[in-house]
Amino acid sequence: MPLHHENKKYTFADYLTWPENERWEIINGVPHLQSAPTWQHQAISRELLTQFNNYLKDKSCQVFASPFDLRLPEKDENDEETTFVVQPDLIIVCDKKGLKGTGYFGTPTLVIEITSPATARNDKVWKFNKYEKVGVQEYWIVEPDGKFISVYTLQPNDRYGRPESYTETDQIKVTVFPDLAVDLKPIFEAV
Numbered sequence: 225m226p227l228h229h230e231n232k233k234y235t236f237a238d239y240l241t242w243p244e245n246e247r248w249e250i251i252n253g254v255p256h257l258q259s260a261p262t263w264q265h266q267a268i269s270r271e272l273l274t275q276f277n278n279y280l281k282d283k284s285c286q287v288f289a290s291p292f293d294l295r296l297p298e299k300d301e302n303d304e305e306t307t308f309v310v311q312p313d314l315i316i317v318c319d320k321k322g323l324k325g326t327g328y329f330g331t332p333t334l335v336i337e338i339t340s341p342a343t344a345r346n347d348k349v350w351k352f353n354k355y356e357k358v359g360v361q362e363y364w365i366v367e368p369d370g371k372f373i374s375v376y377t378l379q380p381n382d383r384y385g386r387p388e389s390y391t392e393t394d395q396i397k398v399t400v401f402p403d404l405a406v407d408l409k410p411i412f413e414a415v
């Protein structure tokens with residue numbers, strides 16, 4: 225649910241003043257209050273986190289789960305000026321220089337969003353466009369109700385190609401980690 229009080233573009237500096245017990249995202253300067261995720265959402269997130277975490281042990285990349293403040297700046301914005309602050313369900317960071325405070329300032333390697341009826345538009349339009357624009361190499365959109373995942377991979381023209389789609393019986397060969405295959409059976413069995 226967006227917050228509409230005035231014609232102001234909110235920034236990460238504003239966000240830092242809001243109550244800690246509320247979950248917010250700022251999309252293009254507009255704040256959106258986040259509701260608690262369903263248990264199915266949490267189960268899918270937990271299973272994906274487990275597989276990525278097991279794979280990344282003793283590697284230079286790290287996986288993080290929401291709540292985790294991902295700040296995606298425009299051109300020369302500094303951290304506090306950022307008007308795009310989101311809470312991806314999972315994020316993989318390979319460049320640790322951007323890890324600060326409550327999250328990450330910069331472009332992560334891989335982002336996973338688990339949709340709900342309330343977040344689908346933001347995940348499939350606003351976040352998709354921003355992740356593509358800033359160069360997130362791989363973006364997954366998980367659909368719990370249909371038990372499928374769409375995987376978008378950044379192409380040489382800096383645009384996402386057609387998505388690869390996977391169902392609950394598939395394994396996803398992760399483009400950014402060619403020796404990793406994520407098994408979807410335990411992910412969707414949890415729900």
